[in-house]
Amino acid sequence: MNKALAERETQTGQKLSFVDCDIHPVPRSPKDLQPYLSARWREHAETFGGHVCQGLIGQLPFPRMMAAGMRADSYPSNGGPPGCDLELMQRQHLDAHGCEAGFLVALTRSGMDERNLEFGAALAHAINDWQLHDWVAKDNRLKAGIVVPQEYPEFAVTEIDQRAAENAAFRQVILSPRASEPLGRRKYWPIYQAIERNNLVLGLHPAGLSGGHPTSGTGWGTYYMQEHYGFSSSFAGNVVSLIMEGVFERYPGLKVAMIETGFSWAPSLGWRMDREWERNRKETPHLRQRPSEYLHKHFWFCTQPMEEPEDPAHLNDIFDWIGWDRMMYSSDYPHWDYDDPRVALNFKMTPAQRAAILRENARALYRLS
Amino acid sequence: MMKVPSGSIDCDVHPAVPGMAALMPHLDAFWREHLAERYIDQSPFTLQSYAPSLPHSARPDWRSAKGVAGSDLEVFRAQALDAFGTRLAIANVLYGAVALFNNDMAAALCAAVNNWVAREWLDHEPRLRASILVAPENAELAAGEIERCAGDQRFVQVLLLVMGDHPLGHRNYWPIYRAAERHGLPIGIHAGSTFRHAPTGSGWPSYHVEDSILQAPAFEDTVVSFLAEGVFQKFPGTKLVLMEAGFAWLPALMWRTNRSWRGVRTEVPWIDRPPADIVRDHVRVTLQPVDAPNGEVLNRVIDHIRSDELILFSTDYPHWQFDGEDALPAGLSDAMIRKITVDNPLATYPRLRADANQERAELRREAAP
Numbered sequence: 001m002n003k004a005l006a007e008r009e010t011q012t013g014q015k016l017s018f019v020d021c022d023i024h025p026v027p028r029s030p031k032d033l034q035p036y037l038s039a040r041w042r043e044h045a046e047t048f049g050g051h052v053c054q055g056l057i058g059q060l061p062f063p064r065m066m067a068a069g070m071r072a073d074s075y076p077s078n079g080g081p082p083g084c085d086l087e088l089m090q091r092q093h094l095d096a097h098g099c100e101a102g103f104l105v106a107l108t109r110s111g112m113d114e115r116n117l118e119f120g121a122a123l124a125h126a127i128n129d130w131q132l133h134d135w136v137a138k139d140n141r142l143k144a145g146i147v148v149p150q151e152y153p154e155f156a157v158t159e160i161d162q163r164a165a166e167n168a169a170f171r172q173v174i175l176s177p178r179a180s181e182p183l184g185r186r187k188y189w190p191i192y193q194a195i196e197r198n199n200l201v202l203g204l205h206p207a208g209l210s211g212g213h214p215t216s217g218t219g220w221g222t223y224y225m226q227e228h229y230g231f232s233s234s235f236a237g238n239v240v241s242l243i244m245e246g247v248f249e250r251y252p253g254l255k256v257a258m259i260e261t262g263f264s265w266a267p268s269l270g271w272r273m274d275r276e277w278e279r280n281r282k283e284t285p286h287l288r289q290r291p292s293e294y295l296h297k298h299f300w301f302c303t304q305p306m307e308e309p310e311d312p313a314h315l316n317d318i319f320d321w322i323g324w325d326r327m328m329y330s331s332d333y334p335h336w337d338y339d340d341p342r343v344a345l346n347f348k349m350t351p352a353q354r355a356a357i358l359r360e361n362a363r364a365l366y367r368l369s
Numbered sequence: 370m371m372k373v374p375s376g377s378i379d380c381d382v383h384p385a386v387p388g389m390a391a392l393m394p395h396l397d398a399f400w401r402e403h404l405a406e407r408y409i410d411q412s413p414f415t416l417q418s419y420a421p422s423l424p425h426s427a428r429p430d431w432r433s434a435k436g437v438a439g440s441d442l443e444v445f446r447a448q449a450l451d452a453f454g455t456r457l458a459i460a461n462v463l464y465g466a467v468a469l470f471n472n473d474m475a476a477a478l479c480a481a482v483n484n485w486v487a488r489e490w491l492d493h494e495p496r497l498r499a500s501i502l503v504a505p506e507n508a509e510l511a512a513g514e515i516e517r518c519a520g521d522q523r524f525v526q527v528l529l530l531v532m533g534d535h536p537l538g539h540r541n542y543w544p545i546y547r548a549a550e551r552h553g554l555p556i557g558i559h560a561g562s563t564f565r566h567a568p569t570g571s572g573w574p575s576y577h578v579e580d581s582i583l584q585a586p587a588f589e590d591t592v593v594s595f596l597a598e599g600v601f602q603k604f605p606g607t608k609l610v611l612m613e614a615g616f617a618w619l620p621a622l623m624w625r626t627n628r629s630w631r632g633v634r635t636e637v638p639w640i641d642r643p644p645a646d647i648v649r650d651h652v653r654v655t656l657q658p659v660d661a662p663n664g665e666v667l668n669r670v671i672d673h674i675r676s677d678e679l680i681l682f683s684t685d686y687p688h689w690q691f692d693g694e695d696a697l698p699a700g701l702s703d704a705m706i707r708k709i710t711v712d713n714p715l716a717t718y719p720r721l722r723a724d725a726n727q728e729r730a731e732l733r734r735e736a737a738p
Contacts, residue, residue: 065632065633065635065636066632177570177571178570178571179571179572180571180572181571181572181573182569182571182572182573182574182575182579183571184574184575185574185575210570211570211571211572212572213566213567213569213570213571213572214566214570215570215590216532216566216568216569216570216583216586216587216589216590217532217562217564217565217566217567217568217569217583217587218531218532218533218535218536218537218566218587218590218591218594219532219533219534219535219536219565219566220535220536221536221590221593221594221597222536222539222540222594222597222598223597223598223633223636223637224633224636225593225596225597225626225629225630225633225636225637226536226590226593226594226597228629228633229589229590229593229622229625229626229629230570230590232621232625233586233589233590233593234569234570234571234586236569236582236583236585236586237568237569237570237571237574237579237583237586238569238570238571240569240574240579240582240583241569241571241574241575241579244574244575244576244578244579245575262621262625264620264621264624264625265589265618265621267617268585268615268617268618268621268660268661268670269582269585269618271617271660271661271662271666272582272585272615272617272618272660273582274662275658275660275662276425276578276581276582277578279424279425279578279689280423280424280425280576280577280578280581283576283577283578284576284578305625305628305629306628307621307624307625307628308624308627308628309620309623309624309673310623310624310627310645310675311675314620314672314673317669317673336632337632
């Protein structure tokens with residue numbers, strides 16, 4: 001630990017109190033999910049395995065940087081991947097820094113990117129059971145995200161309704177932003193209706209597996225540096241789609257949490273949408289507000305990976321433009337670019353602003369009491 | 370909005386090919402016969418990104434009964450040059466040949482466009498300069514076209530569309546950058562897509578307005594591609610001019626790449642200093658369209674970029690970015706206006722600089738006793 005920080009904590013005897021909007025739990029092995037899969041799908045998983053839109057299985061075509069994209073110290077000593085061990089997560093992150101609530105984003109073996117829709121549904125159902133029994137039941141600070149395969153809206157709706165009724169720990173719905181169609185398209189609307197109906201939040205987090213499309217119309221990059229940048233730039237397409245298709249006119253209660261997507265790009269996207277919309281507004285007569293108004297009203301942004309301008313004060317402009325009530329701290333534990341809650345917000349702000357970002361905004365959005 | 374000072378250099382104007390008939394005299398006998406036989410000489414070669422009926426493709430008062438906006442030299446002179454007191458303007462002909470899959474046909478048609486612009490426009494209008502249009506997917510043919518045209522000093526840059534087969538930093542394209550560097554030609558990258566890929570990481574959006582908005586993330590991914598591939602280290606004389614790209618997204622790109630570079634630098638070891646510094650040295654943007662909604666925000670954005678050397682004046686004639694003759698956004702200081710309208714274009718384009726030096730030498734000779 002940073003020595004100055006350690007001293008400060010010792011002196012004050014206080015830890016931070018924060019809500020973490022991005023924590024990644026990972027099954028120790030496929031066996032973890034077996035209790036939650038039927039014999040039919042266990043056998044399918046063993047014989048056929050996953051069927052996804054990329055050339056490699058069991059690895060990504062843009063290999064991650066250090067330690068497979070993980071904090072090197074987050075590999076459990078008893079084996080298994082980072083994020084599989086609750087006790088280690090508590091020791092390194094939840095207890096160490098004073099986490100009062102943490103939102104699970106389960107990406108691995110979640111079925112979001114599975115081409116066989118019924119298998120994807122079985123995996124998503126299993127990962128939702130697993131979140132409840134292997135995580136939430138063991139540490140009630142953890143809140144679960146209902147994972148649904150977005151290409152199978154019919155199943156997704158059933159799953160959302162069932163999970164929301166089952167346990168209040170399910171606070172949001174996670175679907176892949178690397179979908180087969182931009183997320184505002186009609187195909188996905190039943191999912192948004194179910195989210196709104198159940199008073200949940202739509203959480204969007206980058207996914208490593210593509211839905212078959214490169215991150216932008218420029219085509220496939222060469223380096224992980226480009227893929228990593230795409231985690232931010234590719235979100236513009238989904239934000240624009242959700243807004244321009246009129247999803248928020250149809251579902252005015254829908255709220256979107258942008259998780260690990262970056263955020264400094266959001267104000268300029270809002271200005272650009274407004275300008276283009278003014279010029280072309282007859283094409284989308286279903287919109288009754290300027291696009292930036294939907295952006296401001298319906299989107300929340302998580303801080304990790306915290307942007308680092310050469311002049312840290314420039315971040316204040318960005319927070320002013322997005323809104324201090326719309327930014328939420330996230331750590332991305334156990335990933336390599338983990339943001340430590342003690343040092344991530346390293347620019348000048350008032351104590352009230354800091355409290356809003358560290359916990360108050362997430363408490364309000366996710367209705368934590 | 371304010372008027373642009375007389376004597377400005379307009380770095381993005383669009384003469385339009387009135388139709389294939391205008392190009393036929395500039396093709397050789399084989400292509401004339403071949404295109405006629407297949408009735409391809411009757412094809413419009415209109416890019417979807419700039420379909421003539423779209424509002425942004427031509428300002429209402431710049432539309433003409435005489436054909437596609439920008440296709441008549443007399444009208445062009447009056448509206449694009451005289452109206453703004455323009456000293457020099459760079460003609461970027463956006464022509465659909467670049468969207469063909471047939472490399473040979475694309476190259477022949479691009480060459481015809483370059484011949485056409487030299488004979489029909491540059492020969493008749495001393496204030497005009499032009500970009501060399503190339504179809505980049507066959508980089509050898511593209512480099513050959515640059516070599517063929519570069520002897521004519523009125524060609525001042527190479528013209529590419531931002532979305533093609535691969536992100537433009539890709540090594541497939543390096544013969545283009547080698548040729549351009551050899552001749553002191555910046556690489557002009559203009560908004561527009563050949564739609565080899567969906568415009569978003571999640572597929573095809575519904576509306577034209579989405580395509581227009583999503584030019585911005587495509588430019589972001591393109592800049593990151595040039596950085597990651599090491600183009601600026603391999604060809605240190607390279608200048609990128611991003612045209613009709615907007616630029617309010619640039620600070621977020623600089624911040625994100627500065628941070629991610631610290632994590633990914635072993636993958637891209639040729640990036641030998643913070644990416645934001647490289648961007649400030651090698652990347653330029655044309656002024657229109659201005660995404661920032663007012664002068665105050667615009668000045669914050671320029672402040673975030675931390676340089677007054679990146680923006681080059683453009684009207685984007687006949688595209689509809691502003692009304693009347695107020696081609697400059699409000700709020701710019703006199704010093705900044707001087708940089709944008711004259712100093713920055715001269716610093717960016719070696720061939721314009723050579724012209725300016727020659728002009729000065731002539732003036733000195735005339736003034737000599």
